Amino acid sequence: MLDLNQDAKTSLGGAAKAMRDVFINGLCERMKKNKRIFFLSADFGSPALDRLREEYADRFINVGIAEQNMINISAGLALEGFDVYAYAITPFITMRDYEQVRLHLAISSQIRPVNVNLIGVGAGLSYDVAGPTHHGLEDLAIMRLLPNMAVFSPSDWRLVEKFIDFSIENKSPKYLRFDSKPLPEIYENPDEVDLKKGFHELIKGEKIALVSTGYMTQTALAAAKAEGDVGLIDVFMLKPLDEDALSETLKKYDCLITIEEGFIGNGGLDGLILNVLADRGHCAKVKRMGFKDKYVFDLGGRKYLHRLNGLDEEGIIKEISLWKQ
Amino acid sequence: MENSKSLKEKSLEIRKATLNLYRASAGFRLASSLSVVEILVALYYGDILKFNPKDPRDENRDRFIISKGHGSISFYPILADLGFFDKAELDRMSQPGSFLADIPDTRIPGYETINGALGHGLGVACGVAIALKRKESDAKVFVLISDGELYEGAVWEAIMFAGHHKLGNLNLIVDNNKRAMMGDCKEILDLEPVEEKFKVFNWRVKRVDGHDVEAVKIALEEFKKEDQKPKVLIADTIKGKGVPQLELDPMSHIKNLKEEEVLSALQNLC
Known part of the structure; x- marks a missing residue:
């Protein structure tokens, strides 16, 4: 408290950091020892992702501008026991591939473990001046609608940092709603959370x-x-x-x-x-x-x-x- | 494989079993389940696939992903015949407590993925193929889709992906029965020349009569030798194969047969 x-x-006064960078940097650290992590991007990048692409080129896949295929590929990898992270901006990763998410993550995971983590960057009006196609105002509701889907909506990067190991250990599909802008820390002591x-x-x-x-x-x-x-x-x-x-x-x-x-x-x-x-x-x-x-x-x-x-x-x-x- | 029976005889047996299943549980897509019989028989009785009915998730198995789930009910009698589940399950298909629905799911031993919405299986198979390469596994991935599924854009995302990444452990079979739900594909949106389309995406392509089970087997055997490109077998088939009322009806996908029509087909099958 x-x-x-x-x-x-x-x-x-807390340090401001971008959730995406904190998460991907942390994931890079885990990928050193954990060889079962794959990271897929629908042609979206970030400075932190540059490091991941370079250090783990054999477990990074840019599927091209093809979110539907990204989810299908992610599901295939996850069914074979890999921990998968799929990355695109919020409205596209939640809506362009909604049926793939429904079938291969939500429905399928009720029968077999499917650890696919959807990283949606651009929560709410993060991409403010891009206009409504790039705003993410529907995602909380539509992702919450899907049975078996976890919905993570952090308020600061400390929670994001804490979530990295949680996402690897919990073999269920998850939606990670990240802000695109650096935000100050709120949780000084995330161990209490x-x-x-x-x-x-x-x-x-x-x-x-x-x-x-x-x-x-x-x-x-x-x-x-x-x-x-x-x-x-x-x-x-x-x-x-x-x-x-x-x-x-x-x-x-x-x-x-x-x-x-x-x-x-x-x-x-x-x-x-x-x-x-x-x-x-x-x-x-x-x-x-x-x-x-x-x-x-x-x-x-x-x-x-x-x-x-x-x-x-x-x-x-x-x-x-x-x-x- | 029961050596005493030829692949042709086995195909006849499975086609009859599918019709009998329809008598017990009418409602599934019979016409598109009949067009794939020889393909399934070649895979499972022609020494193409490695599988283990006692351990359906055996790590060394080949992965067979059926994307046209609604049109694969002829797979049920094959799985029962091979011992993936008790044959008695066929008698209570679609009844309370059964796991055999009109559209299959992964509760059924032998089914690898959720399906039912078309156009997903090949993309999932790409993920599985990459996973197997990463594991340095010799296992292969086989996928069955319908020609109508080629209308789905996500299939072409996967076709492009597999060609680019040289997924040589990936084998696609297109049940080219030339009909979608509302009629002939040629009239709806012409898919031909389908071989050329795959070739320009860096796939190796073969085309056979999909009801010549030996030809299907030989083509798939050849595929197993090649490992630098994804491969596709265009299997030319007839929707509703074996049942004249279905073969002749452009709307066979949604046609329901009367009991006497099914019995007549059973008597005339050879």
Whole structure:
């Protein structure tokens, strides 16, 4: 548990790193000893990937701009016992190959182990000025929909670092939703975090709690710090997670504000929280923050776009104020 | 392989068994299950595939991936005949508690991959082929697709990939029955010249009469010697082979037969 002063220090002063680079660098280290790791890319690169390509050329495959084939090949490798990482940007790795993911990862893994890890870079509006084709606002909901699929939506690179060994050891398909931009650390001591629990109460509050995932936990942290008495629950694993433990944490609060960089009302984080509450008969008031049922064509940078959609720090504080009234 | 029976006799037996299965569990895609009989018999009774019914996941086995899952129900009597599962399972196909559905899945001993949605098997097979190379295994990968599957773009992603990566341990068989669900491929989207298309993607190509089981066997034997290119056997077949009502109907894929039509076909098969 972090105290408020520590939050301020880490959220504003912690080292900023790109999730993708942290993950791939860490994976490179594991690939030295673990000869069963393959890394596939649908012609997407990164500086960290340059190292992997050079050091492990025999286990790196650029399949070309062909996400469907990438998933099929990944599944074939995984069925033979390899641990596979498939990399593309968020909207393409979750939608272009959705049927391949459904058949060979979600359905197949119910019968045989299939350790394929989809690395989607570009969560939410990471690729802000690229426009709606490159935004990732549907992925949380559609990946959560698939049985047997884990959905990892980290808020900082510390969690990403911790997830590397988890992804190798747990032989099930997973979706890793990474931000494209370097983000500051939130978790100074990730050893305290239980990945299988799926969430962490970063700040204990009184009556109101923010429940956020991914990048929005960064913004929510600043808002909670500004308000002082508001709780903050970071849901970094939307599936699977310990719903009973989450329920126990949620029921301490009268009012909840879910915050996600995705479409709301369609099965993302908000759907998860509402289900957990409904299944256990809890009656907290819930405000859902995210993108409404429209694509984002506006330009001007991520922070600006968040402000337009009420998802900036001020927007969150405004919602907190409304609950307080 | 039962040496006492020729491959031709075995093909007849499997075709009859498939029709009898249809009598017990009508609803599966009979016409496309009949076009692949000789291909399956050549693979499993012609000493082409290495397999182990007692250990279907034997590491040394050749991997046989059926991509046209809906059109492979004639594989069920073969697997039962070879001892992958009890023959009694055939009698309760599609019934509660059975693992034999109209579209097969990997619960069935002998099936390697999930299928049912077309156009996936070759790509998965590419992954398996790379994995076997990495393991320095001598095992080969065989894949069965339909010609209609060649309409799926992901198949061409895999064709391009296999040619580029010289996956010499990969063998594709196209059940070229020339019909999709709604009619003749020539009318829907002409796939010919299919051999040339594979050749320009750096595949080795052979074409045979897919109902000449000895010819299929010989072609596949030759494939096993070559290891520098992926190989494709275009097996020219007839959809609904052995059942006149199916052979003659452009819509045979979704045609349901009456009991007397099945019985008549069984009597006339030779």
